[in-house]
Amino acid sequence: MRGLVQDRFFLALLAALVAFGVYQPGRIPSFGKLIDWPTLAALTGLLLLTKGLEISGALHSAGRTLIESMATERAVALFLVATAAALSTVLTNDVALFVVVPLTLGICRLTGMPAVKMVIFEALAVNAGSALTPIGNPQNLFIWQRANVPFDEFVWHQLPLVACLMVLLLAFAAYAFKARPLQALEHETSALDSRLLALSLALYVPFLVATDMHQAGWATAAVFLLFLMLRPRVVAELDWGLLLVFALMFIDLRLLAGLESVNRLMLSLALQKPENLYFAGIGASQLVSNVPAAIVLAEFSSDWRVTAYSVNVGGFGLMIGSLANLIALRMTGDSRSWIAFHRYSVPALLLAVVIGYGLLFLS
Template sequence: MTGAWADALQRVMRGLRADRFFLVLLAALVPLALLSPIPPGGYTALVDWPTIAALTGLLALTKGLELSGALDRLGHWLVASLPTERAAALGLVSAAALLSTVLTNDVALFVIVPLTLGMCRLTGMPATRLIVFEALAVNVGSALTPIGNPQNLFLWQLARVSFGAFVWHLLPLVAALMAALLALTAARFRGQPIQVMPADATQPLDRSLLAWSLALYGPFLIATDLHQAGWAVAGVLVLFVVVRPAVLAQLDWGLLLVFVLMFIDLRLLAGLPAVQQGVQSLGLGQPVNLYLAAIGASQLVSNVPAAIALAEYSQDWRVMVYGVNVGGFGWMVGSLANLIALRLSGDGKAWLVFHRYAIPALVVASVLGYLLLFGAAWY
């Protein structure tokens, strides 16, 4: 296995050298380090290690499913079941949104994107565009429930309202955005019948690897939800080292490095005195200012840190939850799910396609959120 790990290291290094987002983060670290009062020795404390642990475990389990051949076979079944490219796109986008309401947006992508890649290899459908639409879908779907994404969970705990009350507040925004997304999906994918590409063969099914991967999924998610992500990922990694070390050799370790560096950069930026003073001068006691600040902050530091930061200045969860969920669109940093989807796509230019749709989506969602919030009786 030494050769496999050497190949994996070379693959990671090649990927990072070609990863423009990683290079931008690396370049930004230099001025941030000079401006920040935090010493380099404190950078490890800026990383959200439970998130990194959860991401590592999900990467390993999804790679296990992929290498087992199960997703390939499921892709063949979908091709045989769905009559047209439009139907396939609508089905996958809807499934991504639905899964994200209960499994969180990140987990939904780890399930849907590998399946999408396999199906697109079979059919020649535009994989990158479909994955971008799925990224938009999980941002929409996860906004509906308190457990759909981390910022909702945080704000739900802050609000101390019932599950149903939280869902009812977000329902108009999510329903409108989902209707718009499905209409756009129907328009951007053709109604022609799906055809399997020539010379395609079904990947052999590794039943043992499939069984291990599926058996670990539930306990891993439960342990992570109980804030034991470190122990959970340790168990997953040890088991794969024993039963299938090739799974770990093929993980996207570069994605983990990108997330570590992103946490450091964004939290150094958020900790700058000038940034903190700027936030204090925004007049966040005004609901409109709070809404716009939540959207803008999400574009800079992503919506989870934005929610945590703004909660220091306001208790108005109704406005904040709209703002940070709308802020998941637009710039790819707006939501960590965006970065995961783009990385899993394997397309170095996927970010161009993403912004072609996500920036207009941010404009539409911002206007819609504004109308729903400030036309309501409580304001």
């Protein structure tokens, strides 16, 4: 938590909250209602379970096995990027990160590979991969349920975009990571806590099932209490700052989306035109992230095909474009990782915009 005072993104969110409080003092008592508590509860539970796996030493052991089976840094990078993308199609983008990023950080500690760069590519990978299915990310789930179209129709529509993005991303990763031989550093050792590993794995599936049944609050409370009683270190080492950042994001973004000037702007964009809708979704994602952007756009257009492309493309670019970006960068533990992130994500956005436009309007 002490690191928050040096976290510029947190400080910006806090400053925005203070500004909204000054501008709309009458809404201060209702700020807490703007937080999506089920989402925050689910995030807390996932963080606890992932921290349990990390502390158990299982990810360290898995990292060593992966290092021994692959010859170069490039091979590891391509494997992790592809794995993150594949997992995101079925586990959602944030859950995929909770699985892959701790493993990645362990591998980077063992080999000296650049951890921040690797995690950045994984964030880009889950943004691309999760765009494929209706359950890959929250914005797709919202669009799919609202459009009421078959699962396979949604996937078939998204497939060309995702295929193009993944080919480019893998090529980009192959260029960014060199074919240097892997060498494990011998000073890093970690004993396996088999009981903590068993507890974390045993809780994982029931937690996901309970969350899918809209019981995230009770499921997280149960996970929290079990770890508090059996392994209090997991609770003590949790990134509580990340949860605070997410709470502030919910409040700030929803206050921003509710401003009358924002609504007037949306009405002036003539969103009945598909091209306008496409660029509006991308732009809105850069301002309020792609999930709120999808929700706002649904009030002005029923064109789910263009909306799905626009908000998924909008996950690239600025860090705020997708909440998965924030999760990944926070997990690196590097307060300056957002600077490096934009060196890769902004070019990725420009390429994705062109690809999406071509597939929608020129093919």
